[in-house]
Amino acid sequence: MILSNYAIKFRTAVFVFIAVLVVAGTVSYVSLPREGTPDITIPYVFVTAFYEGTAPEEMEKLVTVQIEKQLNDVEGVKEVRSTSAENVASLVVEFMAGEDIEQAKQRVKDKVDLAKPDLPPDLDEPVVDAFNFSSDFPVYIFALSGTDDLDRLKILAEDLQDRLERLPGIRSADLAGTREREIRVEIDLPRMIAYRIPLGTAMGRIAQENVTVSAGNIEVEGDKFQVRIPGEFQRAAELREILLAERAGRPIYLSDIASVEDTFKDLESISRLNGEPCVSVSLKKRTGINAVRLIAQVEDVLAGAGLPPDVRLTEVMDMSYYIDMMIRELESNVATGFLLVVAVLLVFLGLRNATFVGLAIPFSMLTAFALMAIRGTTLNMIVLFSLVLAVGMLVDNAIVIVENIYRLRTEGLSRKEAARRGAGEVAWPVITSTLTTLVAFWPLTFWPDVMGQFMGFLPRTLIVVLTASLFVAMVINPAICSVFIQARPRDAKGKTHWFVAGYERVLRAALRHRAPVLLLGFAFLILSVQIYAWKDLGFELFPETDPRNATVDVKFPQGTSIERTDAALKSIEEKIARHPDVKFCLTTVGSQSGGMMYGGAAATHQGSIYLEFLEPADRQTNSLQVVDAIRGDVGVIPGAEVKVKVEEGGPPTGEPVSIEISGDDFDVLEQVAADVQRAIETVPGLVDLQSDLEKALPEIRFHVDRHRAALLGLDTAEIGRFLRMAIYGIESSRFRADEDEYDITLRLPRAQRSTMNLLDQTFIPTPPGAAVPLSSLGRLEYTGGRGAIQRKQQKRVATLTGNNQGRGVDKILADVQERIRDVPLPRGYAIEYTGDTEEMRESGIFLMKAFAVAAGLILVILVVQFNSAVLPIIIFFSVILSMVGVMWGLLLNHMRFGVVMTGVGLISLAGIVVNNAIVLIDCIRQRQTEGMGVAEAVVAAGRLRLRPVLLTAATTILGLLPMALGYSIDVHTWPPAVVAGTETSAMWKPMAIAVIYGLGMATILTLVLVPAMYSVAEDFSAALRRRFLPKDEADPPA
The missing domain is CATH 3.30.70.1430 (Multidrug efflux transporter AcrB pore domain)
Incomplete structure (x- = not known):
C-alpha cells in the first residue's frame, strides 16, 4: 500500500507528526467548551402581545387572528400555533429544520409590523423572540431569603441582576417573587365628577407634563448653547401639583381629584424556598458559551455580593455541576473501556504488540479533538458517548494490521519488510471494513428537525474518529512497527491453541453437515423473532432514567x-x-x-x-x-x-401522550374534548390527564348605545378607556428613575372597583362637564366567556395530554386509540396524535430509511471489493444475525425497544458486524488463489483469522461493557474507585446493550454460518460453471 510504504520510508516525519498531534489534541480537549446537551438551534420564533384587561375571545379576534393572517405566508414556516388568553396573545412559529434562526426571526418581525395597523392602538408593543434549546433554559438559579421584607430582597436581587448581566456570557437574569414598582394615581370618582374633569384630561395632562424637550441650539457671541426643558418628574409628589383645569377662578390640581403614591403593583408572583419567602434569579447563557466557565464567573460575582448577615443566598440549580458530573462519568466510561480493551489485547497479543495496537485509541481521539476544536464543536454528552461507542472499534484496524505484521515477522521477515508487506496484504480489507462502518453512520447525519440536531453529533463524531483510526492504522502503526516490533515464540498462540483447535473441529463439522447447520441457523432466527414478538416488550422514544x-x-x-x-x-x-x-x-x-x-x-x-x-x-x-x-x-x-x-432524557418532544382535536366551533370542540377525556381517563398507566381548554372566567359585557353616547360627546373608545381605568387601571405615562422606568397608572381605589354595583352606580364625566350614569349609556350582559383559546394552523384546537406510569407509551396509546374509536366525531373535526407519539413515528420512519440507505451503500462497497453479487449477500447475512442478538439482549434485560437508542444501535451494527465477515472471506479467497480447495481454504482462513475476529469483537464489546453494566472506574479520584449506577449509563444503556448482544451473537454465528454459506455458494457456482462453461474454463484459476 503506497500510503503505508511512504509512512515506513519517512518514519521520522511520522514520529514528529505524532508529537505535534499529542500537543494539538491535548490543548484542543482542554479548551473545548463543556455542555450537558448539544448546543443546538431549535427553529422556533415566539410572538407575545400584552393587552391588559382583555378577555381571551377579544384577544383572539383583535390580536391573534390579525397577526396569524400575516404569518400565513412567511417563507420556511412549518407550523403556527397560538394561545389567546386573558391579557395576552402568544404565537409560536415553527420553521423548517435548517432555517437560520435570526433570519427567521426577522421575517416574523417584518410580518408583525405589517399587522400593526390592524391591531388595537393601545396594545403593548408585540415582542418577537427566537428560542434556542441551549440558551433559553436556565443554567443557574439561586434564591435570596432569610427575611420577610421582600422589597428589600428585591433591591438586593436587582443589584446582583445588574452585576451578572454585565458578564459577557449571560443572556438574561430573570427575577421571580418580586413586585414591580409603579406610581399609582387613584382617582376619587365623585370628586372628579364634581370638578367636571374628563378622564382624558387627567391622562393627557400627566403625559404632557412628564416630558423632557430639546429645543435646539442658540448661538450667543460665537458660543453655542443647547436649550433643553427638563420636565420629567423626579419625585412622585410632583404629580400632585399638575394643573388640570380652573373652575370658578380656582385652579384644580391632580391632588384635588386623586391620591398619588409611589408603591408596587398588585401581587402577581410569589416565590418560596422550602416554604420560606424568597426572591429567585434564573440565569440564561448565550449560545456557544462554555457553561462551566461561565458559572464559575457567576459564583465569583455571588461570592463578592456582600449581602447582609440576615440574608441567605441559596444555590437552587447549578447546571455546571451536572455538566461536570456527566463529563466525569463519560470520561470514566471511556477510560474504563480503554483499560478493558488494553487488558484483552495484553492477553492475546503480549505487551509490546498490545501497546502498538492500543496507541490507536489515544491517537485517534486526539485527532478528533483537534478537528472538533477547528469546527467549533462543544464537548457534550452525545460527543462523549460517541467516544465510548468508538473506543473498542478504534483498535479494529490496528489489530488486523499489527497482527498481520507480527505474523510475517515471526516467519523471519525483517521489521521493515514485515511492516511493508503486512500492511499491504490487508490494506484493502481494512479500508473496505472501515468504509462499511462509515457509510452505516453517514445517513444519520441527515436526521431532520430537532432530533437530528440533537443526535447528529453522534454520527459526525464517529465518522471523524473512525477515519482517524484508519489513518493511524495505515500510517502510524506501520511506521512504529517497522522500528519496534519483535517476534517471540511465547506469543499468545500457545495459550489459545486449544481454542483454535476446538474451533477448527467445529468448523470442519459444519462444513460436512452444511444443510443441517444452515437449517438450524435459520430456525433459530425465526424462533427468536417469534419469541420477541410474543413477549411484546413495547417501544419508547428515550429510556426512562x-x-x-x-x-x-x-x-x-x-x-x-x-x-x-x-x-x-x-x-x-x-x-x-x-x-x-x-x-x-x-x-x-x-x-x-x-x-x-x-x-x-x-x-x-x-x-x-x-x-x-x-x-x-x-x-x-x-x-x-x-x-x-x-x-x-x-x-x-x-x-x-x-x-x-x-x-x-433528550430534546423537547412534547408530552408522552398528546391528543389534538381540531375544529371551528368552540362549544363543539369543548364537548368533543370532554367526551374523549371521559373515554380515556381510566386507561391503565395513563396519569396526569389534562385538557388545555381552561374553564371559562365569568364575563360581564357592556354594550354601548352609540347614538346616546354621541349626543353626550362620548364614544366607545372613551367609555372603554374609562372602564379600563376604573377596573384594571390604565397607563398614562412612564416614570424614569436612573436607568429604570415604571408605569404611572390611573385607577379607582379598591373599595370603588371591587363591587358588583360598579357598572350600575358609576358616573362618567362628559366633555361638556356633566356626569351621566354609565348604565344610561348601554346595557349589561352576563355571560360565561372563554378560557384560553388554542389555535393551530389558523384553526381552533383542544389538546389532551398525559404522562405514563408503569406502562409503555405505545401500549397506552393503543388502548387510547381503541377507546376513541367509540367517540362520535362531528363532520369537520379531526383527531391527531402528537408529542412523543409523533416523534416516535417520525424518528422510526427516518431510521428505517437510514438503515435501508446504509445497507445499500454497504452492499455496493462489497460488490466493488469482491466483484461478486453473491458474496456481499453472504457477508450482509451477519447483519441479520446481529438483529437476533439485539432481540435477545432486550429480552434478557427486560428492556423496551428504544426507537432512538436501540434504532441507532441497529444501524451501527450494520456497519460493524460485516467487518469480521469481510476479513474472513477475503482471507478465504486469498487461500484459494494459493491453490487450496474450498473446504481447506475455509478452515485455513478460519484458523488464521479467528484471533483478529474475536479480538475486534471483544474490544468493541468491552469498550461498551461499563456503560451497559453501569459500572466504571472513576479516574478523577485517587485512588481510583469503582462507581456503580451512574446517571448517564441509564440513558445510553439501550444502545450499548444493542451493540454488545448484536455483535456478540453475530460474531459467534458468523464464524460458523458464514463459512458454511460461502462453501455452499462456491459449490453452487462450480456446478453452474461445469454446466454452462467449456471444460477448460469450468475450473477456477489457481
Whole structure:
C-alpha cells in the first residue's frame, strides 16, 4: 500500500507528526467548551402581545387572528400555533429544520409590523423572540431569603441582576417573587365628577407634563448653547401639583381629584424556598458559551455580593455541576473501556504488540479533538458517548494490521519488510471494513428537525474518529512497527491453541453437515423473532432514567386569586416535605414551569414547584418512585389540574401522550374534548390527564348605545378607556428613575372597583362637564366567556395530554386509540396524535430509511471489493444475525425497544458486524488463489483469522461493557474507585446493550454460518460453471 510504504520510508516525519498531534489534541480537549446537551438551534420564533384587561375571545379576534393572517405566508414556516388568553396573545412559529434562526426571526418581525395597523392602538408593543434549546433554559438559579421584607430582597436581587448581566456570557437574569414598582394615581370618582374633569384630561395632562424637550441650539457671541426643558418628574409628589383645569377662578390640581403614591403593583408572583419567602434569579447563557466557565464567573460575582448577615443566598440549580458530573462519568466510561480493551489485547497479543495496537485509541481521539476544536464543536454528552461507542472499534484496524505484521515477522521477515508487506496484504480489507462502518453512520447525519440536531453529533463524531483510526492504522502503526516490533515464540498462540483447535473441529463439522447447520441457523432466527414478538416488550422514544429533579404544575380556572392558588401550593409543599429524598423545593406562584423557560405572562391562577432530589448515593429510594409517591400524595385538588413532570432524557418532544382535536366551533370542540377525556381517563398507566381548554372566567359585557353616547360627546373608545381605568387601571405615562422606568397608572381605589354595583352606580364625566350614569349609556350582559383559546394552523384546537406510569407509551396509546374509536366525531373535526407519539413515528420512519440507505451503500462497497453479487449477500447475512442478538439482549434485560437508542444501535451494527465477515472471506479467497480447495481454504482462513475476529469483537464489546453494566472506574479520584449506577449509563444503556448482544451473537454465528454459506455458494457456482462453461474454463484459476 503506497500510503503505508511512504509512512515506513519517512518514519521520522511520522514520529514528529505524532508529537505535534499529542500537543494539538491535548490543548484542543482542554479548551473545548463543556455542555450537558448539544448546543443546538431549535427553529422556533415566539410572538407575545400584552393587552391588559382583555378577555381571551377579544384577544383572539383583535390580536391573534390579525397577526396569524400575516404569518400565513412567511417563507420556511412549518407550523403556527397560538394561545389567546386573558391579557395576552402568544404565537409560536415553527420553521423548517435548517432555517437560520435570526433570519427567521426577522421575517416574523417584518410580518408583525405589517399587522400593526390592524391591531388595537393601545396594545403593548408585540415582542418577537427566537428560542434556542441551549440558551433559553436556565443554567443557574439561586434564591435570596432569610427575611420577610421582600422589597428589600428585591433591591438586593436587582443589584446582583445588574452585576451578572454585565458578564459577557449571560443572556438574561430573570427575577421571580418580586413586585414591580409603579406610581399609582387613584382617582376619587365623585370628586372628579364634581370638578367636571374628563378622564382624558387627567391622562393627557400627566403625559404632557412628564416630558423632557430639546429645543435646539442658540448661538450667543460665537458660543453655542443647547436649550433643553427638563420636565420629567423626579419625585412622585410632583404629580400632585399638575394643573388640570380652573373652575370658578380656582385652579384644580391632580391632588384635588386623586391620591398619588409611589408603591408596587398588585401581587402577581410569589416565590418560596422550602416554604420560606424568597426572591429567585434564573440565569440564561448565550449560545456557544462554555457553561462551566461561565458559572464559575457567576459564583465569583455571588461570592463578592456582600449581602447582609440576615440574608441567605441559596444555590437552587447549578447546571455546571451536572455538566461536570456527566463529563466525569463519560470520561470514566471511556477510560474504563480503554483499560478493558488494553487488558484483552495484553492477553492475546503480549505487551509490546498490545501497546502498538492500543496507541490507536489515544491517537485517534486526539485527532478528533483537534478537528472538533477547528469546527467549533462543544464537548457534550452525545460527543462523549460517541467516544465510548468508538473506543473498542478504534483498535479494529490496528489489530488486523499489527497482527498481520507480527505474523510475517515471526516467519523471519525483517521489521521493515514485515511492516511493508503486512500492511499491504490487508490494506484493502481494512479500508473496505472501515468504509462499511462509515457509510452505516453517514445517513444519520441527515436526521431532520430537532432530533437530528440533537443526535447528529453522534454520527459526525464517529465518522471523524473512525477515519482517524484508519489513518493511524495505515500510517502510524506501520511506521512504529517497522522500528519496534519483535517476534517471540511465547506469543499468545500457545495459550489459545486449544481454542483454535476446538474451533477448527467445529468448523470442519459444519462444513460436512452444511444443510443441517444452515437449517438450524435459520430456525433459530425465526424462533427468536417469534419469541420477541410474543413477549411484546413495547417501544419508547428515550429510556426512562432516574431523574435529578421534577416539577409539579398546578392550574386553576382563569380568574382564580393568587391567594387561593398559593394556598393549594402550600399544601403540596407540606406533602413534598415528608419525603426525605427531596433536597429542596422552589415554589413559584403566578407561572408554571414553562413560564420560566419561555418568558410567559404571569397568571395568578397557576403555579409550580421545582424540586431537587438528593444525590443518587444518598437517596433511600429511586427518584422515579418518589415522583410516583408525590403524585399519589397530591391526589386531586378540587377545581385544579395537577401535573407531575420529570426531566426529559433528550430534546423537547412534547408530552408522552398528546391528543389534538381540531375544529371551528368552540362549544363543539369543548364537548368533543370532554367526551374523549371521559373515554380515556381510566386507561391503565395513563396519569396526569389534562385538557388545555381552561374553564371559562365569568364575563360581564357592556354594550354601548352609540347614538346616546354621541349626543353626550362620548364614544366607545372613551367609555372603554374609562372602564379600563376604573377596573384594571390604565397607563398614562412612564416614570424614569436612573436607568429604570415604571408605569404611572390611573385607577379607582379598591373599595370603588371591587363591587358588583360598579357598572350600575358609576358616573362618567362628559366633555361638556356633566356626569351621566354609565348604565344610561348601554346595557349589561352576563355571560360565561372563554378560557384560553388554542389555535393551530389558523384553526381552533383542544389538546389532551398525559404522562405514563408503569406502562409503555405505545401500549397506552393503543388502548387510547381503541377507546376513541367509540367517540362520535362531528363532520369537520379531526383527531391527531402528537408529542412523543409523533416523534416516535417520525424518528422510526427516518431510521428505517437510514438503515435501508446504509445497507445499500454497504452492499455496493462489497460488490466493488469482491466483484461478486453473491458474496456481499453472504457477508450482509451477519447483519441479520446481529438483529437476533439485539432481540435477545432486550429480552434478557427486560428492556423496551428504544426507537432512538436501540434504532441507532441497529444501524451501527450494520456497519460493524460485516467487518469480521469481510476479513474472513477475503482471507478465504486469498487461500484459494494459493491453490487450496474450498473446504481447506475455509478452515485455513478460519484458523488464521479467528484471533483478529474475536479480538475486534471483544474490544468493541468491552469498550461498551461499563456503560451497559453501569459500572466504571472513576479516574478523577485517587485512588481510583469503582462507581456503580451512574446517571448517564441509564440513558445510553439501550444502545450499548444493542451493540454488545448484536455483535456478540453475530460474531459467534458468523464464524460458523458464514463459512458454511460461502462453501455452499462456491459449490453452487462450480456446478453452474461445469454446466454452462467449456471444460477448460469450468475450473477456477489457481
